[in-house]
Amino acid sequence: MADADTCRLCTQIIDTHFGPLTAKVASTLLTRGRLSLLQLVRFTGIKSRTVRASIIVLIQHNILWHAHTDDEGEMLEFNTLECLLRLRFGRYVWLAESLFGRTSAEIVQVMLDHGKLRPPDIISRLSRYDPKSASMYVQSLYKLVSESYLKPSTLLSHNSPRDKRIKYEGEEKAKMTGFPTAKELREAKVTAEARLRREEKEAEKVGLKRRMKEQPSARSSKDRVYFRVNFDKFNIHVRNKLIETAVEERFNRSAALVMCATLKATEPKQKSVSEIRSDPTSTAAIGMHIPDDENLSEGLATTSKKPSNASLIKDYLGLLACADNPTPAGKAASYVSLGDNKISVEFDTISKRMRRRVLEAVTRERHGDDGVRIVRLLLDVGKMDEKHIAKVAMMANKDVRPLLSALSSDFLISTQEVPRSADRNPTRTFFLWHVDLAKAYSALLSSFYKTLFNIGVRRQAEQEEPNVKAVLLKRERTDVAEDVNLLTRMEREVLAEWERKREMLSVLEMRVEEAVFILRDLDLGGSVDDV
Template sequence: MADVDTVRLCEQIIRTQFGPLTATVASVLLTRGRLSLPQIVRFSKLKPRTVRAAILVLVQHNVLWHAHDEGELLEVNIDECLMRLRYGRYVWQAEQLFGTAGAEIVQLILDNGKMRPPDVISRLSVYDPVKGPAVYAQALHKLVDGAYLRPSTVLSHQSPRDKWIRYEAEEKAKISGFPTAKELKQAKETADARLKREEEEAEEIGMKRKPKDQSGRSSHKRKAVEEDVVDDEVYFRVNCEKFNIHIRNKLIENAATERYNGCTGLVLRATLKATDAKQLRLTDVRSDPTSFANVVMQLPEDEDLSAGLVLQSSKRPSTMTLVKDYLGILASADNPTATGRAASFVSISSSKVQVEFELIRRRLRRRVLEAVARERHGDDGVRILRLLTDTGKMDEKQISKIGMMANKDVRPLLSAMSADSLISLQEVPKSADRNPTRTFYLWYVDAQKAESALLDNLYKTLYNIAMRRQAEEEEPVVAAVLEKRQRTDVSQDEERLLTRNEREVLAQWEKKREKLTVLEMRVEEAVFILRDLGRLGSSDD
């Protein structure tokens, strides 16, 4: 079950997008865990017909999981619910990648949860029945082929955690006698591989082979050539992970640009783009290797890469030479130590380059923790956090000595940071009676605990932002103006039919809404780093 802040945020999201009755059903499942349909009816105090309709809506939009344990049980897919905060960004990404047609397809499927290709094309081709079907069919094929849309199967409506537990139990049952640690580890790996194989097989049903005869050849030499076409009988849903990969790549590019310069970020973006088709999981440790020539091919032709380097001669080197120099900088080639590798963005071996996702993820998570420590406890808090992260467990006197801080300043700062879960305390007793006077108290950074506590605070912030936006919108003066603007005649001529005072109220409201939206995007970016890129989003936890 989720914590209080996560439950409030999920309930608020469902209330905003599906209404109060559906939010009531979701709230019961969020607070009480898995329930059957009669239990939901009893706890929600709604009519069975209303509950069934709400459940159908949530299942259609992939917010509910099915569990068959002594009957059919329902459970909220919290990750899918929280992912709805990024739907606007997904539509924008689809427009940047596939044009207006791709954005309209993604938006339509997001609005309906899952749809079949004929239904998508018929809905979008209403205003252009001649050219529309071909345009949307081509865009839909690109989305499915690039894994931006994935088939919705029976497996996608079941909790992967349940299947993993069942597979692990089946593997453990095959072990005779008392299992060893090696056998238990092998059972977990086998369960992971089986679950991953099932997911890959389920995603392959979205495309089917269609034989096509090659024209321009004689009949006795004509051979059937197979091409992939989208299966019209399959329901497709948006693959959030593929869009999240683009968000991750943008964060990596911004980190390189901030550390070095814009040209370095441009080269790193070209490196990521060269392996974009093979990036299917956020959990990948590193990207597939690619050659320097592929990186050069992904660079814009009008960019001057020499502007980001201090060249020794006036003669401008070739683009390949400049790219090698930038990749050497990103790989920390001038510092071949453990510290240099930990600070690198890419790794180079035998004329191949790979982007080190795991190293970058660690630095991004650490930067978020340091930003929170600086905001709440100043530069001294960041100094202590870095000292404990790099060194490990230390007592108060060691922190004071190595950090060159007065002991009277260190003690209250450690207590305050411990209250915020940024650092933790480890007790090491000298004797069996655990006497406090004969006990070592060592401070250290429990990264998972700190990130989990910070993530809860970020969820609380997102909920407060949404409630603030709702309160501003429901203010009587603003609500009256917004209601008047929704009229057909007013929406066509706001300048003439709205008074100056009403236009000022409307401008102030739009300015407040813009500020809240920007703040929400910044908080959501931190959530993405800690949850989707962090250890909190891994399957092992």
Template sequence: MADADTARLCVQIIHSHFGPLTASVASALLTRGRLPLLQLVRYTSLKPRTVRAAVLILVQQNILWHAHSEEEGEVLEVNTKECLMRLRFGRFVWQAEQVFGKAAAEIVQLILDHGKLRPVDIVAQLSIYDPKSSSMYSQALHKLVTASYLKPSTILSHNSPRDKRIRYEGEEKAKISGFPTAKELREAKETAAARLKREEEEAEKIGLKRKPKEQSSNRSNKRKAVDEEVFVDDEVYFRVNFDKFNIHIRNKIIELAVKERFNSSAALVMRAALKATEAKQVSSASVRSDPTSIAGISMHVDDADDLASGLVTSSKKAPVASLVKNYLGLLSSADNPTPSGQAAAFVSLSDNKVHVEFDVVNKRLRRRVLEAVTRERHGDDGVRILRLLLDTGKMDEKQVSKVAMMANKDARPLLSALSTDSLISIQEVPKSADRNPTRTFYLWFVDLPKAYSVLLGSLYKTLYNISMRRHAEQEESNVKAVLEKCERSDVSQDETLLSRLEREILKDWEKKREKLMVLEMRVEEAVFILRDLDSSGTIDDL
């Protein structure tokens, strides 16, 4: 069940997209947990027909999961991650247009509006005013499906994966004889997760069909060469694959991080390295990319890019491959082979193969968000203590004040403030069995999963406040009257029908809306770094 801040944000998103009745159904599920349909009707105080229609809408939009309980039968549960992903729908449509063109963007937008659709319905809906454009949309749809930007909607996508993972873990634990060890329990969880992932991959292979097409061979007319033609299955419902679009967001963040640390030329090389393996990247939480070569990266560098401006070289016209190799040496921290240097690397070089170390970069990005929040709340001294505990481990109060070169009277209240915000945690080590506080060591350390989880909840609260602020600004009497007047057909065609005061009110409202949108995008980027770049999956399990 979601926490209070996440639940409020999800209810607000559903309210703005589907109305108050659907939001009341989602609110009951988010506050009370999974419920059967009869109890959902009782808690919402709505008519059964209304609740059933709201449930159908949320299921169609992939926001509700089905689950079967032995005690209560079929129950419903809100997929909070799917609901929160709706904040990025505009960015997904923009990315589809940048990669595949306007026709693909229209397809993605239509599927996002309906949740899931069949290829026949997609082409018929988009080409209703221009039947000749059906072939263009069919080609764009084929590109999106083959590139995994669209994936089939299966039965597994409507069932809660947590229930199936728990059942699989129970089956694996039942195979262990005797008292299970920590290693055996970990292996059981890994086996259950691999089994669930394998089932999902097998279920998503139904989107494409192969049609054999016989062609005459050039060598002999008697022999036939069979060529398989791949086409999209018209009977399968497709939905948007968010992971594939999240890859573009992650790659852009990594490119900006390289530009911030080195220069724009190094960022161009990193972008080329990411493009070289972009087709094989399947998830934004991958540990590392597939191997590529320096020549493959050089092919993705544009001729107009001036890589020599970012390096001091002896020759003025060095070959592109040589410049790329020099930049990769910088990105891999080849001049610093120590553990600290490798922890600060972006790529790794081995046997002329280049890997982009996503896991290393993701950890560094998430730590940077944590340090930024700590600096904003507790200043540079708080960041100093946080870095000390992250690098050293568990330390008591006297050690922290000594190593951080701070007075004990200054370190004590700062440690308490950091602990109150869950940025650091405390570990009790009793000297005796009675756990007497006077005979107990108190060690401070950074519990990263807990800190990230609490910080993520705070960011959800910020997103909710931004949305409510935008709604309150829009509902002001003067602004509301002007916006209603702008919706008139004559005013939309001729803005001179607005008075001077009305134009000033409209301009002021547009400035406020733009500022709130920029702030929302920045906060959402921090949410993406903390949640979607978590390769270990600890945030989802909390």
């Protein structure tokens, strides 16, 4: 089950998108865990027919999982991650339009509105008022499917992966002889996860191939397949943009252009944000993605009067790879790796550094520069006692002690007890401070979910204000929509103020959601527990 902040945020999202009755069903599943239909009816106090309709809606939008057990029968489980991704739907539509054009954006919008659809249903809905535009939508749909921005919806995607993961882990543990070690348990978990992902990919491929074997026509076979939006493919573009922005902030715009070109050169083979590094590419391929009107020499101090683009790209790649610092610190600060005239983007290294930046930013906001100094010290050195921290950080003991307590109360740092006697007497125990990244990131995620919930509550409260509500209702009239001058000067001022507040809240929501993306979606090592 999810924590309290995640439950409130998910319930708010479901209430906004599907209404209060469906939100009550979702809230019951979030707070009580997996339930059967009869249990849902009893705990929600809603009529069975309404509960069934809510379940159908949530399943249609991939927010509920099925789980069948011999003891309990068919159970329903809430898919928290799928629900939280609905906060990015606007960005996904914008990405589709910027990548493929307006028609592709309309297809993605329809898919997000309906959860999953067959190609004929998509085309008929979009070309209802203009039948001649059907061919354009067919071409756009083919491009989205061929490049994996839409993927087939299979039976496996409706089953809870947790059950299969537990089953596969049990099978791996059964192969072990004797008492398993911690390393063997980790390997069993990794093997089970890899097997589960492999099954999901094979199911998506078979979903199309099987239809093609059943039907003589490939077109008629694909018409029977239900498609859904592949969020992972859109998340790749979100990640790449964050990396490009990080390079520009650290170096300059020219370095960001080379980083962007490197990402575009490897983009066709990027399938998921869980990739540790990109496929290798060449300097020539990177140069093809740099616009001809860009002057890369502006960002470097060169000795030659007119260096070639190829040499400039090599210099920038050496800068991004920290080639002048072949130490562990230099490797941890790199963006790409060089080897045998091939360049790879190190997504894992970049993701770790970006998550650490979020941790330091939150620490600075809550506890100032002194808090960041202590967190960085513990991350670099490891476990330290209070006196050693004060000595190395060059701070007074009276200042370090309350700061450590404040950081610990926010779960940014943790303690490790080292008893000197078997009775674990506190007076004979060393207390070492350290940063537990998994715990810190999990606490930050919970805090961000709480912030997102508060933003939604504030937006709703501003909209329900009597003057604003009256103006918004009047604006929905057809005559006012055609002529805004029908609104009085006072009403226009109220509307402008409401739109200003809504824009500010939307910008804040995007920034917080970006931090959530870095902590949760870019967690390649699994340091953050599943919500």
